Amino acid sequence: MDKHHFYQNSVQCVEAEIDFVAETFQTLKKRPLKTLREDFCGTAQTACEWVSRGDNHMAWGVDLDPLVLQWGQDNNVTSLSWSQQKRIQLLEADVLDVPVQCIDTVLAMNFSYFIFMERPLMVSYFESVYQSLNEDGVFFLDAFGGYEAHKVLTEERECDGFTYIWEQATFNPITSEMQCYIHFETDEGVRMDRAFAYYWRLWTLPEIREMLLEAGFKTADVYWEGTDESTGEGDGVYTKTMLGTPDAGWVCYIVAEK
Ligand SMILES: C[S@@+](CC[C@H](N)C(=O)[O-])C[C@H]1O[C@@H](n2cnc3c(N)ncnc32)[C@H](O)[C@@H]1O
Structure with a gap:
């Protein structure tokens, strides 16, 4: 009965998430993604997936909770090879105030940033992400609704x-x-x-997009999931669009370029 083990095996699909992030970054920036910061990282499974995928990949995971970071260190980081472990660092810090700068991409996934309830606080988080990114950096978030x-x-x-x-x-x-x-x-x-x-x-997509633009990002695009015609369910393929569907429940990505 290990809640983090259950969480990783039910909530997260880090392979698909990293596929989307790396492919979208390459498409937008015409260069491979190298450095990644996972905000609200929890067990840092996504950051570990990133460093395991390439010899020059580097990752930072940021979370407030020392216990979940320790679990991630003991179970995910130590499962990596020694050379991969040297390229990942877990930081016990508030995402509003992270010292890691000059990175290609920041991730805020599993809706974790919804904990910021007031608009000024959310905008200041988005501003601090903006400051942390390289000049051609990209911020990836997800959102749910319906x-x-x-x-x-x-x-x-x-x-x-x-x-x-x-x-x-x-x-x-x-x-x-x-x-x-x-x-x-x-x-x-x-x-x-x-x-x-x-x-x-529960923030709406127009609110999130407006706050990202207010924080300085030059784009805040929604990538909506396609539908598998045979099942009527999502097909796992996310495409940039301005036209969503009024589903009972949806999850999408938001991609904001500096
Ligand atoms: C929903 S979990 C997300 C875990 C993981 N990122 C994922 O995608 O599944 C939210 C995490 O955010 C962390 N957290 C909450 N507020 C935070 C803050 N201000 N700064 C850093 N981490 C925070 C919590 O400790 C928790 O581990």
């Missing part, structure tokens, strides 16, 4: 050996603030309630 995102609900998904349970416990339409939980239950019926708790503001 009409079910505003509902109180519980959803379950079968994973390998356990069930992932996502609960939207409260939603306040006046502030757009919501309380969410992740629970896990093993196939043997052992339950881990509230393994992760998030109190967030």
Whole structure:
């Protein structure tokens, strides 16, 4: 019963995420991505994936919580080769104040930046990311929404050996603030309630795009997921567009160029 193990095997798909980030960076900048900072890194699985993919790749992971960083160090970083471990650094720091500068790309994934509830605070986070980037740097974020995102609900998904349970416990339409939980239950019926708790503001895409531009980014483009015609589900291919679909629940990427 290890909540970080369950999280990594249900929430994250770092291979697909890094594919998207590296390919989009190459397309936009006509050069390969080299240095990456993973904000809100948790176990730093994405940063580890990055350094494992190339001999000159470097990564920094930033998180406030020393316990999750230690788990990432013990379980993810130490699984890397010695030469890969020398190219990754985990920092216990607030993302609002990170000393790592001059990097190609910053990631803020799994909606972690939704913890900033007020507009000025969000803009100051985006400004600090802007300052940290190289002159041709790119900021990658994700976002979720859809009409079910505003509902109180519980959803379950079968994973390998356990069930992932996502609960939207409260939603306040006046502030757009919501309380969410992740629970896990093993196939043997052992339950881990509230393994992760998030109190967030459900920001809309127009708000996020406006704040990125206000912080100085010259673009703030949405990459929307295509649909697999046979299943009607998302096909994992994200394309830049200004026309989304009013789905019950969606996840997209936002790409902001300095
Ligand atoms: C939703 S988890 C994301 C984990 C991982 N990035 C992922 O993609 O799955 C949010 C993480 O953000 C961290 N966090 C929250 N506020 C932070 C802040 N101001 N600065 C740095 N890390 C923060 C928490 O400790 C937690 O590990």
